[in-house]
Amino acid sequence: MEPHENTGHPRRWAILGVLVISLLVVVLDNTILNVALRTLADPVRGLGASQGELEWAINSYTLVFAGLLFTFGVLGDRLGRRRFLILGLALFGLASLLSAYAQDPAQLIAARALMGVGGAAIMPVTLSIISNVFDPRERGRAIGVWAGAVGLAVAIGPVLGGALLEHYWWGSVFLINVPVVAVGVLLVALLVPESRDPSPGRVDVLGVLLSVIGLVALTYGIIDGGEHGFGRPLVWVSIVGGLAVLGWFVAHELRSDHPSLDVRLFRVPRFAAPVALVGLVFFAAMGVMFFGAFYLQLVRGYSPLESGLLFLPFAAAQLIFAPRSAAMVRRYGGRAVAAVGLLLTVVALAAFVLIDADTPIWIFSALGFLQGAGMANIMPPATESIMSALPREKAGVGSAVSNTIRQVAGALGVAVLGSVLSAVYRDQVAPAVSALPEPVRDAARESVSGAYAVADRLGPAAPRLIEAANDSFVSAMHWAAGISALVATLGVVIVFRWMPGRPVVAADATPATEPELAGTA
Structure with missing residues (x-):
C-alpha cells in the first residue's frame, strides 16, 4: 500500500x-x-x-x-x-x-x-x-x-x-x-x-580518472573518424584505446570496495535495459537530425531560420506527449509505453527513405512530429526506470550514466551515419563530376555543400551538377535513414525482452534490500 x-x-x-x-x-x-x-x-x-x-x-x-x-x-x-x-x-x-x-x-x-x-x-x-x-x-x-x-x-x-x-x-x-x-x-x-549523498565513503580516484580518459579517447575517435574517415590509424588507436581504458574501469570497479559506479547494476534489467535503449534511440535520432539539416538548407534551399521552423513539429510533439507519458506508464506499464514510442520512432525513421528532393515539405515536418511523439514516450519511462533503480542519494550516478550514454551515442550516430552519408554520396556523384578539373572535382565529390560551392563557378553547367549532387545526397540520406531505423528496431527487442512492465515507485524505500546496489558510491 x-x-x-x-x-x-x-x-x-x-x-x-x-x-x-x-x-x-x-x-x-x-x-x-x-x-x-x-x-x-x-x-x-x-x-x-x-x-x-x-x-x-x-x-x-x-x-x-x-x-x-x-x-x-x-x-x-x-x-x-x-x-x-x-x-x-x-x-x-x-x-x-x-x-x-x-x-x-x-x-x-x-x-x-x-x-x-x-x-x-x-x-x-x-x-x-x-x-x-x-x-x-x-x-x-x-x-x-x-x-x-x-x-x-x-x-x-x-x-x-x-x-x-x-x-x-x-x-x-x-x-x-x-x-x-x-x-x-x-x-x-x-x-x-x-x-x-549522506555517506559518500572514499573517493574512487582511479575510477574517476579512468572514466575521464576512456570517455575522452572514445569520443575523440568517434568524432575524428566521422569527420575525416575511419581509415586512419589514429582514429582506431583512439577508439580501441578508449574502449580498453573503459574495460579497465569496469574491472577496477568490480574489485573496488568503494566504486564510483557499481557496474553490477548492469545485471539489473530495470537499469541496464533503459540505458541501452537511450543509447540506441539517440544514435538513430541524432544521425537523422544531422542529415535533415543539410537536406533542408541545401537540397530544398531553406534559410537557417526556415529550416529551424520546419523542425518545430518535433518540439511540439515532445511538449505535448512527454509530460503525459508518466500517466501512460502508470496505466499501461513502462514496457508497453516504450514499445509504442519505439514503433512510432522506427516508422518515422524508415519513412525518411521515401523522402526525395520534390516531396511536399509538410511530409518532412509530419515525420518530425511522429518521431517526436515516439521519443516523448521512450525517454521518460526509460529515464524513470534508470533513476528508480537507485536510491535518492545515489541519483547523480544514474543521471550521469544516462546522460553519458546519450551524449556518446549521439556523437557515434552522427559519426557513423555521417560516414555512410559521405561514402554513398561520393560513390553516387562520381560519374557526374568525372569531367571536372581535379581540384574542383575533389571538392564536388567531398560533400553536397562542396558541390554547391563548385557550381557557383561553373556557369551554364551548374544546374546539371546541382541536380546530380541533390540526387546523390538524397540517395545517401535514404541509406542513413534505413540504418537509423534498423538501430531503433534493436531497441524494440530490448524493450520486449528486458524492460520492466510496471513502474517501480518504491526503490527509495528499500535500497538496502537490493544486493545489486551494495557498494554503489
Missing part, C-alpha cells in the same frame, strides 16, 4: 521550472551553433574560420562535455548538487561571454571547451535534483517535463539562432546565454535545496 503522505519538497514544481531553465540553456546552445557555422566562416561577418576550426568549435564542447559527465555526476552527489549546478551555470555563462567576443577561431574553440565543463556540471545534477525533490509517485511526470525540455531545446535552437543571425552579429548566439544564466543562478540560489 502506497503511503498517503507526499515525501516531495514543498517547492518541487517551482524547482523543476528552474531546472528546466538550466537545462534549456545547455542543450539549446549546442543546436544554436549549427546555424551560425556559415557566418563564422565568413572573414567579414565572422571569424574567417576554416572547416577544421568550425568542426573543433563544435567538438571541443562535445569532447569535454562527454568526458566529464560521469565524473561530475558522481562529484555532485558527494559535494552538493546545488553547489555544482551554480558552479556549472556560472562557468557556462562566463564561457558564453568569452565565446561571444572571441577574436579568432582558437579563442572560440577554447571558450567552447570551457562551456563543455560548465555543461557537464549542469546536466547530470538537474536530473538527480529531480529525483531528490520529488516523491517517487510524481517523479515520472517530472522526468517527462525534463525530457520534453530537452526535445524543445533541440528543435528551437536553430530557430532562435537563425532569428538572431538575421538581426545581430554572430556573437549574439552566445551572448543570449548570459542573462538567462544570471537569472538561473539567482533562482537556483533562492529555490533549490542542497542535497548530497
